[in-house]
Every structure is written in structure tokens, then in C-alpha cells.
Amino acid sequence: MAYSLIKPSVTLLTTWGSEDITAAMADVIYRGYSIDKALERVRADQSIVRRRILSFLKDGHSSVFEFMGAQWLIEGSRALTHELIRHRIASYWQESQRYVDYVKGQLRFIIPPDALNLMSNVIDSTAKGYVNLRGSQAPEDARYVLPNAMASRIWVQMNAREFFLNFIPLRTGLGAFHEIRLIAWLMFTTVMDKFPVT
Incomplete structure (x- = not known):
């Protein structure tokens, strides 16, 4: 597969x-x-x-910063999206593993670069396992074997108050999960010129 x-x-x-x-x-x-x-x-x-x-x-x-904000399309691992949606003031629309049939060529994984050699065999067997399950199971049941490394698209909307005063300080810190830290910095760079003073 x-x-x-x-x-x-x-x-x-x-x-x-x-x-x-x-x-x-x-x-x-x-x-x-x-x-x-x-x-x-x-x-x-x-x-x-x-x-x-x-x-x-x-x-x-x-509160005045709630009158401005942004929307992004993010693609990251399920591990990332599980952390991202903890910011409840934001709005989300996420790719559904229940309805997407990954057998049709959309199996995408995100693996930390330093773990690629260690995880490649696991990802290979996971992809094969999912395809085998899809022979007899609906996507909503076959998804149970998919790992947190599975890529997921998510549409995110945050007002500037949530983004600049909560999300960015929390998610760019060195204690944050490495993938969400990367995503936070990428999000920040997309709006620097839109809200330069903030």
C-alpha cells in the first residue's frame, strides 16, 4: 500500500x-x-x-482583540490536532477518519525526522493493516488501527486575543510539544504583517 x-x-x-x-x-x-x-x-x-x-x-x-483574527488550514499529525483543539476559544473543522477512505490514496503520515528509521516498519505494517481491514470493514471501524502519526487536515479560526495572548505564548515555549511549537511559529509568521503592532 x-x-x-x-x-x-x-x-x-x-x-x-x-x-x-x-x-x-x-x-x-x-x-x-x-x-x-x-x-x-x-x-x-x-x-x-x-x-x-x-x-x-x-x-x-x-477584549478589543476579539474583533480581529485569522483562519488557517493546518496539516499535522493526530497527536498535534489533539493538542490544538484544547484551545476551546478557537473554532475547528477537522478531516474525519470516519468518512475519509484512506484506501483511495490519502494515507499520509507525519513522523519526527529523528524517529524515521525507528518507525518506518511500524508505519508500513499499519498502512497494510488498514488496507486489509478496509476489505471487510467500513472506514469508521478500520480507523481504529491508525496511529497518532496519521496526518490530518484541520481548519482553524482564532481571534487575535486567543491567538496572540494565549496560544502563541503557550505553544511556542520550549516545554511545548515539538510539532505544535513548529505549527505555532508557522501560524505566527503568516500574520506578522497583518497585525504588526499586536
Whole structure:
């Protein structure tokens, strides 16, 4: 049975909100400006944006960061996705091993590079075992033999508060699982230019 060894990956799908809008809303909420006038003001003077965003962060006014965020398509191991979904403020839509028939050429595994030699025989026998089971079992039952090394696609949406103030500090630390640390840094690099002050 053919299968693929792949690397974890992150694709930015979209972002919403912006630091400009978040900074401008302070003028709308507290000064009665129209949104057009407030946006014109902050876009003409980006130092206002920087000053306000940093002030929100410093003063702990983190709820304003829920009005901006991002969506990513991530492909990682099931071990990764089990850790990722612990961030309950985010939203997820994950590839279902119940409905995907991996016999149709989609068996994908992610193995740590330093363990490749040790795990290759196990992955070979797992792939063969799954194919054999699919001869008599539905995908939802054959999936029981699939390991945490099985790759899974997951669509993730997080607001900026969850992402920058919770997820990134927790998941980029040296104590974090190596694959989620990699994914967190990849996610971070995709939005650095979208939310530069934050």
C-alpha cells in the first residue's frame, strides 16, 4: 500500500478586522466620531494605531482583540490536532477518519525526522493493516488501527486575543510539544504583517 510521509504545514486562509479599525473604534465609541472620520484619522497617522494597540495590550483591555483574527488550514499529525483543539476559544473543522477512505490514496503520515528509521516498519505494517481491514470493514471501524502519526487536515479560526495572548505564548515555549511549537511559529509568521503592532 502506498502512503506519503509529509511535513506539517500551515496555510493562511483569511484574516478579519485590523489594527486600524480597532484603533479607530476608540474614537467612535468614546468621542462620537463616525467610523469614516475615525478611520481617516488613524490611517493618516499610524502612530495613533501603534499607541492605542500598545495601550490596549499594556492596560489589559484584551477584549478589543476579539474583533480581529485569522483562519488557517493546518496539516499535522493526530497527536498535534489533539493538542490544538484544547484551545476551546478557537473554532475547528477537522478531516474525519470516519468518512475519509484512506484506501483511495490519502494515507499520509507525519513522523519526527529523528524517529524515521525507528518507525518506518511500524508505519508500513499499519498502512497494510488498514488496507486489509478496509476489505471487510467500513472506514469508521478500520480507523481504529491508525496511529497518532496519521496526518490530518484541520481548519482553524482564532481571534487575535486567543491567538496572540494565549496560544502563541503557550505553544511556542520550549516545554511545548515539538510539532505544535513548529505549527505555532508557522501560524505566527503568516500574520506578522497583518497585525504588526499586536
